[in-house]
Amino acid sequence: xxxxxxxxxxxxxxxxxxxxxxxxxxxxxxxxxxxxxxxxxxxxxxxxxxxxxxxxxxxxxxxxxxxxxxxxxxxxxxxxxxxxxxxxxxxxxxxxxxxxxxxxxxxxxxxxx
Amino acid sequence: xxxxxxxxxxxxxxxxxxxxxxxxxxxxxxxxxxxxxxxxxxxxxxxxxxxxxxxxxxxxxxxxxxxxxxxxxxxxxxxxxxxxxxxxxxxxxxxxxxxxxxxxxxxxxxx
Numbered sequence: 001x002x003x004x005x006x007x008x009x010x011x012x013x014x015x016x017x018x019x020x021x022x023x024x025x026x027x028x029x030x031x032x033x034x035x036x037x038x039x040x041x042x043x044x045x046x047x048x049x050x051x052x053x054x055x056x057x058x059x060x061x062x063x064x065x066x067x068x069x070x071x072x073x074x075x076x077x078x079x080x081x082x083x084x085x086x087x088x089x090x091x092x093x094x095x096x097x098x099x100x101x102x103x104x105x106x107x108x109x110x111x112x113x
Numbered sequence: 114x115x116x117x118x119x120x121x122x123x124x125x126x127x128x129x130x131x132x133x134x135x136x137x138x139x140x141x142x143x144x145x146x147x148x149x150x151x152x153x154x155x156x157x158x159x160x161x162x163x164x165x166x167x168x169x170x171x172x173x174x175x176x177x178x179x180x181x182x183x184x185x186x187x188x189x190x191x192x193x194x195x196x197x198x199x200x201x202x203x204x205x206x207x208x209x210x211x212x213x214x215x216x217x218x219x220x221x222x223x224x
Contacts, residue, residue, distance in 0.1 A: 092156075
């Protein structure tokens, strides 16, 4: 069966510090991978998605970046965090055979202070 | 551009009552998804609806899809407190590699 991991689970970082969040998927090959952010009490904002190694599509211009160095690994980064980067970061995967149903990881809660 | 609208965005209801959450979308699609999110937790897939007239039920929740009206409904029967959560619908356009989420409906069921 497939599983998706995210770490860390919780992170508190000062403004201006760098960020690296990691997501890995097990039990499947060549998944589509997605990064979402959810501000407190709000909906989901799609940040990046990837359909293959090295292929990244950016949905929102901002100080974040994403990389996919391996088939089942997706990394979200920032060189300098802003207060507005606080939120709940969710990674998801899908296999586009019949649907784009997405399966979500447990999330990383980021607080920028 | 595909837009997905849910209403209501917030719903407070008594246990034992029935209610419906609506999900409208702006572009032709026959694939719609419902997710549940508990406070502080991630999203869990509830239903995948893949054709016009599709109906799926699990427990007190029933979802349906009318692709001609571009409308899906999530019906709650005899609500119980455990169903308190935020419910998201999402729609995809084939070969677009992503799905578009509604803003979510926060459901609060009073005991």
